[in-house]
Amino acid sequence: MERDDIYEYSLDTHHSEEEGKVLRKKIWKVTAILTAITVVEVMLGAFIKQHDSIWPLVKYSFIAMTLVKAGYIVLSFMHLGDEKKALKYVILVPYIIFIVYLIFILLTESNYVRSVWESHAI
Amino acid sequence: MSGHATKEIDSATLWGGKVSPFSTSYGKLMMWFFLVSDALTFGGLLIAYGFTRFNTLDAWPIGEETFNSMPFLGHGYPLLYVALMTFILIVSSVTMVLAVEAGHRMDKRGVVKWMIATIIGGFFFVGSQAWEWSHFIHGSEFGKVELADGSQAIVHGEFGELQNFTVTKAGNHHKKGEIITEDLMHQYQHAVVAGHVENGMITLHDGSEAKVNKAEDKDMTLIIKVKGTKYKLNDRIEGADASKQYYASINSGEPHKVIYGANLKENEYGTQQYAQFFFFITGFHGFHVFSGVCINIIILIGVLRGLYHKRGHYEMVEKTGLYWHFVDLVWVFVFTFFYLV
Numbered sequence: 001m002e003r004d005d006i007y008e009y010s011l012d013t014h015h016s017e018e019e020g021k022v023l024r025k026k027i028w029k030v031t032a033i034l035t036a037i038t039v040v041e042v043m044l045g046a047f048i049k050q051h052d053s054i055w056p057l058v059k060y061s062f063i064a065m066t067l068v069k070a071g072y073i074v075l076s077f078m079h080l081g082d083e084k085k086a087l088k089y090v091i092l093v094p095y096i097i098f099i100v101y102l103i104f105i106l107l108t109e110s111n112y113v114r115s116v117w118e119s120h121a122i
Numbered sequence: 123m124s125g126h127a128t129k130e131i132d133s134a135t136l137w138g139g140k141v142s143p144f145s146t147s148y149g150k151l152m153m154w155f156f157l158v159s160d161a162l163t164f165g166g167l168l169i170a171y172g173f174t175r176f177n178t179l180d181a182w183p184i185g186e187e188t189f190n191s192m193p194f195l196g197h198g199y200p201l202l203y204v205a206l207m208t209f210i211l212i213v214s215s216v217t218m219v220l221a222v223e224a225g226h227r228m229d230k231r232g233v234v235k236w237m238i239a240t241i242i243g244g245f246f247f248v249g250s251q252a253w254e255w256s257h258f259i260h261g262s263e264f265g266k267v268e269l270a271d272g273s274q275a276i277v278h279g280e281f282g283e284l285q286n287f288t289v290t291k292a293g294n295h296h297k298k299g300e301i302i303t304e305d306l307m308h309q310y311q312h313a314v315v316a317g318h319v320e321n322g323m324i325t326l327h328d329g330s331e332a333k334v335n336k337a338e339d340k341d342m343t344l345i346i347k348v349k350g351t352k353y354k355l356n357d358r359i360e361g362a363d364a365s366k367q368y369y370a371s372i373n374s375g376e377p378h379k380v381i382y383g384a385n386l387k388e389n390e391y392g393t394q395q396y397a398q399f400f401f402f403i404t405g406f407h408g409f410h411v412f413s414g415v416c417i418n419i420i421i422l423i424g425v426l427r428g429l430y431h432k433r434g435h436y437e438m439v440e441k442t443g444l445y446w447h448f449v450d451l452v453w454v455f456v457f458t459f460f461y462l463v
Binding site for chain 1: 140141142143145146147150151154158161165166172173174175176177178179184185186200201202208209212213215216218219220223224226227228356434435437440443444448450451454455457458462463
């Protein structure tokens with residue numbers, strides 16, 4: 001299978017038994033963090049109602065916790081954190097810029113449409 | 123560790139061909155590009171959902187009110203089942219990353235073990251989603267009710283069991299005095315929607331009339347979702363008054379006072395668009411999970427045949443792993459925006 005005209009990167013990913021042990025420990029640690037965050041989210045969701053005064057705070061903390069979870073999945077489970085910096089930014093930066101732009105559009109446009117509905121209410 | 127360049131390369135060689143400036147193989151890079159485009163699709167869907175949600179004036183369904191049932195246990199468990207589903211998907215993501223790790227040590231047995239665990243987790247998730255859909259489509263026992271003032275309310279509480287229908291006027295199939303004990307809920311809900319229930323009497327399909335014998339409901343609460351002339355959004359009606367108003371609508375003999383469940387035309391839980399987005403986004407995600415399970419099975423067969431062992435590396439496991447983690451990643455966002463906030 002080995003070809004001499006290309007560099008076989010797939011072989012670079014091998015690691016030893018000892019390195020594996022360290023890696024597995026890290027995997028279980030990330031698992032514990034993800035599970036803990038999910039438990040906290042469900043507890044908050046079940047006990048704090050949407051008409052409570054504290055709700056906006058809870059809502060933003062949900063979004064923050066989601067981003068933390070997403071970060072762990074992408075950087076640790078998908079190993080993007082271990083890839084070369086160039087690859088990491090090629091994947092993340094354009095996507096984040098585009099989504100942030102879309103969220104901006106979402107908020108401004110939907111607020112405008114909503115104000116139209118309200119002022120033309122039947 | 124994956125992706126680490128083992129030797130320093132000067133930039134002329136680096137960008138001059140043969141080697142990859144990203145120190146990664148072609149297949150893995152293409153998988154990442156595919157995932158970015160798929161992430162844009164899901165991002166677009168969730169943005170559309172948010173746009174609709176923000177510009178809608180009516181009450182958007184609330185996760186803990188809509189999804190509060192557990193298989194075999196009934197109601198009163200807000201978000202617990204979906205939390206369990208989320209946990210299962212996270213665990214199957216963990217078993218996948220363990221399979222990838224075993225692959226890096228050329229440990230075939232380990233890869234097989236963890237991939238089987240991943241596939242089981244995936245099937246569990248798809249099955250749970252089917253249950254959730256079925257529950258969402260069939261709706262609650264009470265349904266959403268339109269009250270006398272034109273407001274609409276969802277109903278919480280414990281539905282008193284339907285015991286039987288005692289036939290008081292014969293029809294094509296049933297004789298007078300006959301006691302019907304089968305398929306009660308289905309017939310009852312159909313009759314309520316059609317306006318065939320009046321003052322505790324039900325008109326059945328065959329034209330016979332029967333008295334509805336039903337146990338008392340407990341702890342009924344009406345939560346207003348569409349305002350009327352008397353009630354505002356999110357008003358709560360409790361106790362005897364709730365029961366009185368609910369059955370006034372049920373027994374009015376008018377059709378379409380109650381909506382059971384959700385489909386593309388009507389939605390018991392609140393705003394109609396919610397049902398459309400729910401079906402489309404969780405459906406599209408479920409399709410990804412299902413195809414992920416299929417891909418995992420194909421790769422598992424390759425592992426069992428020793429294909430990747432002969433090749434000298436388990437990069438195929440790593441690539442399908444990337445896809446599988448991505449499916450988990452999408453669910454993290456769907457979970458937040460559909461169920462939590």
